[in-house]
Amino acid sequence: MTEMQANPSFRLVYVPGVTPGKWVRVWEERLPDVPLTLVAVPVEDGARTLLEDAADAGLVRLPVDRDSLSAIPLYTETTVIVFPKDHWLAAADEVAVTDLAEEVVFHPLDDTLDWQGLPGRPAIERPATTADAIELVAAGVGVLLVPQSLARLHHRRDLTFRTVADAPQSQIALAWQLDRTTDLIEEFIGIVRGRTVNSSRGRGQTAPAADQPKQKPGAAAGRPRAGSGKAAAGGRAGAGGKAAAGGRSGGGKSGGGKPAAGKSGGGKAGAARKGRPRRSS
Known part of the structure; x- marks a missing residue:
């Protein structure tokens, strides 16, 4: 269980040979309001500094007492x-x-x-x-x-x-007191493990906006609604757009496919009859 500090600060102890600079820079970018203090100690004092509460976490050399300290191995040196x-x-x-x-x-x-x-x-x-x-x-x-x-x-x-090549090797680990896993320690764990801001579990995590409306599947912006657009232009519901503008009734054909002259607005066929001269008897 994590605990939140009233006036947050972070103390990081490190032993000779460890270069914490790259992780400190990430910390300062993500948590500019939480000062990080570096504490350099001899190699034999790394674990002791943590157990005496002189630091929150430490970059130390393994082995450490696992009954008192949590430790995450980071890398092995040549x-x-x-x-x-x-x-x-x-x-x-x-x-x-x-x-x-x-x-x-x-x-x-x-x-x-x-x-x-x-x-x-x-x-x-x-x-x-x-x-x-x-x-x-x-x-x-x-x-x-x-x-x-x-x-x-x-x-x-x-x-x-x-x-x-055949000599023993030394491991560097991030360590902290077993029962003192705070939010800030979780944040530093995320940094040394290379987590991004959005994947971090510490207080620097960026949460998504709660009032962001969710878009329904398939409701792409700018998609025309049914019955709108070209197909509906030039007529009302049932008019059929361009097809309804030429004298066809209800958008269909009349008897054998010929246009129904003089009906439903006349169209071109109706106009031709009107202009034809009558034969004299």
Whole structure:
């Protein structure tokens, strides 16, 4: 069941690597009277921020606690390996996890990949953050596996990356408290799922006009009514239009198909008799 806020506003938390800009722009177009506030947090604080009511919804990395949060998976990211541009891996178009057996692979404390077994050789100490790990990679100490969005976020001119097809991948999801599905959350769900304004289930939905008259089937505009138009021109009901203007009675023929002279207005036949000279006896 949804609930309506008295003074509506919307707080959206997001973790590193997520770029909510395109969805925020749609929100501002559809709900210009409802301010949307972005809250950037470290990856490990995404779910906690929602549970502490510091945000209405969040773009977070899975997994999350499904007993406390509702979550809609949005997309899965490609995993890449980051290394110096002069590293031997730069010669490859794509890297396999087994290629890293002799490499020092950093595993930062905020790692977003769910490893069953870490590849390569472990570092002496785990970096505290992905940003710290990137600095060590730039120093030529080792390499780092991350979602592609994080490799781009921490881009450096002296580093590059390649896809690792057989590595675990990270999923981004829209999450919110399990019992707090508000109208505004429904609106944001519609935006991230690509619904149009008319198909949205939130408060931005455009309803059809209630006083719009319904047109009956077949009642096309400009269609002539029965008995009107050319067929009725030149005579009253039963006159038959042009056919009734030539001396035919009731629109039919008289005895053998000849016009009935002198009857029902005379017509052309009646006019010819009137003008013919009488024979002298």
